Amino acid sequence: MSEPGFVMRSPWYDRVREGLDLRAPLARRPRIQMYDSSDFVERLIEDPADSLVFGDDDVWTYPVPVRPHVTDDTRLRLATSRLVKTNLRKLYQPLHERFYVVVVEVFCDVPGLPRAGSHDEISVGFRMRRLHTSLTAKGRPARRVAANLVADLAKEQGLGECVPISSDVRDVWWANEAWRRKFNEDHAADLAEIDCHTDIQEWLLSPKGSGRWRTICDVSDPVIEGEKEQIIQMTRLPVREKDKMCAEDAGPKGPGSRSLWFGVIPTYSGDHWLAPQPGGRRPEIERKLDDHAIYEIECVVAQAREGCPTLTWVSAPTEPFRLADPMDPAGTKNRTVTIILPDLRRLAARASEKQGPGGVRIVTPPDSQFKMNPFSGIPKQGEGRIGAGAAVCTYAIELFFIVAFFLFLLFLPIVVLIFxxxxxxxxxxxxxxxxxxxxxxxxxxxxxxxxxxxxxxxxxxxxxxxxxxxxxxxxxxxxxxxxxxxxxxxxxxxxxxxxxxxxxxxxxxxxxxxxxxPAPLPHKVSPADPLCAVAPGPLASPGPHRTKHSL
Structure with a gap:
């Protein structure tokens, strides 16, 4: 008879907040939690239930061209586009002051689902899967469907008259079943000409450290010897600070009996891979993580056995999400960067001193020197020459910034007026x-x-x-x-x-x-732990509709 395994559920505090039983479908998903400062791990350990509430900016949006009303005299008159919201989650970059973790709770897979806190022989990790949508269709129906998807969303959200646009269907194919069912009925003719298929892909790492996305169960693309799917290790959470005294009093059936794990979600990666191209074209270098794909996370419990293969159990996937690009305006507004221009008076005083070794060191390779006369205006076509080069010059970094800012001030009005x-x-x-x-x-x-x-x-x-x-x-x-x-x-x-x-x-x-x-972001309610004998607050009791094992 095989040993009992493990199952994973949403963390206890989410189930308390939402009144979920362990058997509820929504309780099967690991949860993504959001924070707005780099000390999020310390805050998570202190109280994992205290995270930020996802708001309007935390869903994926699409810019839709609009015709501003001529009677409007506010800043809306200048906006030639508006944002249409979808139901798809969006995760921002660390440079946007947003950080994310995935949290899951482990239970023993036996009747009653007892908590697995006593098991120290297991490890927990997570894998990020990519949902890749491929389309086969003639161009015109596909463009019409994409444009109609966004236009219908704009109309539903009261954004006024929308200018028809041509988009990529893959970028607007998002999951809202009730709304999509109506859309399918209204645009059945165009949809009949589109063959849409979504594959689940895994990120495989080779023994040399390189990686690639591979469609799961694709017999035409087998796993190469030595390749393994990337598993990011998760860390077990201790009893939260405010429940430690309660945990000591409650003993083995208290908060310490939980097996709660977290892992930091990577929203950016410098890795690239050679992506196959349709039609037999040469593979192209693409980023591992980008702002076009849809991702989801699955948690994995592993139990090593001496002399035998490791046993694994996999959770249900998290909600799907996309990643914001570094220049996402909704993200960059969250972080202020102050740049102080060089003080010309101080630079003038420094000119009287000997230059130090610091600065921007520019090395010109041989036969790579641009030769021109900067005093005769912008050189015309063919007037430039390539010189001998092989020189090393060091400039004060302030000099570079002064010239760059001068060019910015010079060209900003030109760009605004010309275009x-x-x-x-x-x-x-x-x-x-x-x-x-x-x-x-x-x-x-x-x-x-x-x-x-x-x-x-x-x-x-x-x-x-x-x-x-x-x-x-x-x-x-x-x-x-x-x-x-x-x-x-x-x-x-x-x-x-x-x-x-x-x-x-x-x-x-x-x-x-x-x-x-910016107003302080709202925090999720941190409920009292129902495993504590005495838990103050309105959520102290799990309520008559929950069993002991439901939490």
């Missing part, structure tokens, strides 16, 4: 050295336009400062005010000259006092 990307100005704001912004805002709030009656040099200077360009005492005319007055659309019509509401939207979007201060 008419006015919404770029709403992504930044400057704090003027005086309170003149209020005068500009009051002026446009009365329905007046830039350059119109009542507009003066003082207001023009304040507008320049607000937009990041201090042009006072600069002898060249033509600041932001003049540029906006002269701006025309492709048809030749003036954009701001006669549109007071658009002018107001542009100004108020750069208000330095309009920055939204």
């Amino acid at each position: 008419q990307l006015w919404w770029l100005l709403a992504l930044r704001f400057c704090i003027p050295p005086r309170i003149g912004f209020t005068a500009v805002a009051d002026f446009v709030a009365t329905g007046k336009v830039i350059g119109g009656a009542g507009w003066n040099a003082t207001l023009a200077a304040e507008l320049d400062i607000t937009l990041g360009s201090d042009l006072r005492d600069v002898p060249v005319p033509g600041g932001w005010a003049d540029q906006l007055v002269a701006a025309k659309d492709p048809s030749g019509a003036f954009i701001f000259k006669n549109d007071a509401k658009l002018t107001h939207a542009l100004v108020v979007s750069t208000d330095p006092g309009d920055a939204a201060q």
Whole structure:
């Protein structure tokens, strides 16, 4: 007779919060928990039940082009796209100040599912699986389906008129069965021409350390000798701090009888692999983890046996999720990076001293020197030459930054004006050295336009400062005010000259006092432990509908 095995369930505190019995389908899933600081492991050990609540930003979204209402005079007038939400979970990067763990509780697989805290011969890990969707369809039906998917979502979320777009079906094929059933009925003709298939893939590591994604059970792509699926080890959680005294009093049937494990979820990887391409094309280098694939996590209990193969038991998968890319705007807004420009006065004083060995050291390889005359303007085609090179120069890092910031200030207005990307100005704001912004805002709030009656040099200077360009005492005319007055659309019509509401939207979007201060993220309720003999608080009792083994 074989020895009893193990099963895995959601951690006890999630089951208490949601009133779940151990036999409930939702209780079979390991849980993903979110934190907003790098000390998340310490916080997890102190109280694993105290994590952050997933909010509106924590689901996957798709940008949908919209036509702004001409009567709108807020920053929404500048936004040519809006975000459509789905039900798919999104995990951010550590540089977004977001960190994630997966938590699971282990039980003995015998009637009653007793807690497995007494078993110290087991280890627990998790594996990340990739859901890869392949499509076979003619281009037009596939594009129509993708566009209709996003358009229907936008309509359902009240985002107004949506401009038709062409998307990748694989990027918008998300799991919401009730909604998708209705969509299938409405677009049956196009869907009939699309063959959609989703494979589950595993990340295999070779003995040399390289890795690759492989479709499970694909007989055409067998596992190579020595390859093994990557298993990330998990750590057992101790009794939480506030229950330690209770655990001592309760003995072997108290909180110490639990087998609760956690593992840190990798949301970024520097690994790459050679991905096969359809049609027999050459394999291409792709990232191991990207923002297009859908992932899920399975936990694995392993029990080693002397002289015999290791026994393993696998949990149900977590909820599926996608990973945010490093430049995701909803993620970068969570972390402030302050850069202080070099102090020119200090640099001038340093110029009187001997240079130290530090700085940016630039090595020019032989026959790799760009030769040009920087004093004669931008070289024309064919005027550049390649010199001998083989030189080593060291520059103060401040010098590089000064030149780079100068180029940024020089090209920002050019990019905004040439491509008419006015919404770029709403992504930044400057704090003027005086309170003149209020005068500009009051002026446009009365329905007046830039350059119109009542507009003066003082207001023009304040507008320049607000937009990041201090042009006072600069002898060249033509600041932001003049540029906006002269701006025309492709048809030749003036954009701001006669549109007071658009002018107001542009100004108020750069208000330095309009920055939204992030509110503290809500924490999940940390329930009292039902295994404690005396547990204060409203959740002290598991309730009459739960059995002793349900928690």
